Amino acid sequence: xxxxxxxxxxxxxxxxxxxxxxxxxxxxxxxxxxxxxxxxxxxxxxxxxxxxxxxxxxxxxxxxxxxxxxxxxxxxxxxxxxxxxxxxxxxxxxxxxxxxxxxxxxxxxxxxxxx
Amino acid sequence: xxxxxxxxxxxxxxxxxxxxxxxxxxxxxxxxxxxxxxxxxxxxxxxxxxxxxxxxxxxxxxxxxxxxxxxxxxxxxxxxxxxxxxxxxxxxxxxxxxxxxxxxxxxxxxxxxxx
Numbered sequence: 073x074x075x076x077x078x079x080x081x082x083x084x085x086x087x088x089x090x091x092x093x094x095x096x097x098x099x100x101x102x103x104x105x106x107x108x109x110x111x112x113x114x115x116x117x118x119x120x121x122x123x124x125x126x127x128x129x130x131x132x133x134x135x136x137x138x139x140x141x142x143x144x145x146x147x148x149x150x151x152x153x154x155x156x157x158x159x160x161x162x163x164x165x166x167x168x169x170x171x172x173x174x175x176x177x178x179x180x181x182x183x184x185x186x187x
Numbered sequence: 188x189x190x191x192x193x194x195x196x197x198x199x200x201x202x203x204x205x206x207x208x209x210x211x212x213x214x215x216x217x218x219x220x221x222x223x224x225x226x227x228x229x230x231x232x233x234x235x236x237x238x239x240x241x242x243x244x245x246x247x248x249x250x251x252x253x254x255x256x257x258x259x260x261x262x263x264x265x266x267x268x269x270x271x272x273x274x275x276x277x278x279x280x281x282x283x284x285x286x287x288x289x290x291x292x293x294x295x296x297x298x299x300x301x302x
Contacts, residue, residue, distance in 0.1 A: 109293075116295045119291065163229050174243065175230075175232070175291065180227075180228070180229055
């Protein structure tokens with residue numbers, strides 16, 4: 073079974089629309105970490121956020137926000153007022169003791185923002 | 188501050204030839220990772236170093252892949268001999284701490300094409 077599921081393979085929206093990227097994870101550990109990375113067409117993975125399992129407070133950074141809900145094992149990412157520069161593949165990842173803290177990556181969601 | 192440096196950015200070789208990739212992590216980062224990324228997928232860990240010690244190489248195909256980080260700074264990943272299926276992007280990442288739950292900073296990758 074996949075430990076990190078990003079069910080949306082590709083999302084296409086028009087600029088200025090809000091968009092939410094879903095991430096569902098699976099772990100038996102009580103202490104774990106969740107990450108989001110962005111991979112633009114240039115190829116370099118860019119760290120966006122890390123969240124530990126004891127901190128369920130939602131995070132907002134400019135147009136980006138993250139909703140962490142342990143009850144549904146989800147860590148969703150919302151971009152408000154999307155821009156063309158947001159076009160990229162976005163990866164959600166899990167780090168847990170059971171996997172020796174290796175980053176377990178989702179398959180990624182390709183986000184296309186049309187002008 | 189300079190990011191993770193990788194070279195070369197692109198490499199095209201014939202099958203059965205050897206190839207080597209070099210990575211220089213962010214200054215002061217103890218942990219270094221080598222990943223393989225196939226098109227449309229998330230990165231797959233090959234090896235993780237903490238300083239000069241390989242602490243997780245369970246997914247490194249040791250019959251043809253080798254890696255070293257002799258002085259605990261830069262690192263080299265080698266494939267000998269290369270096979271068609273090795274065509275992929277090889278990513279290097281580093282993190283400041285000694286555990287994988289720290290955020291990782293990625294280099295631009297080396298795109299390998301095996302003909």
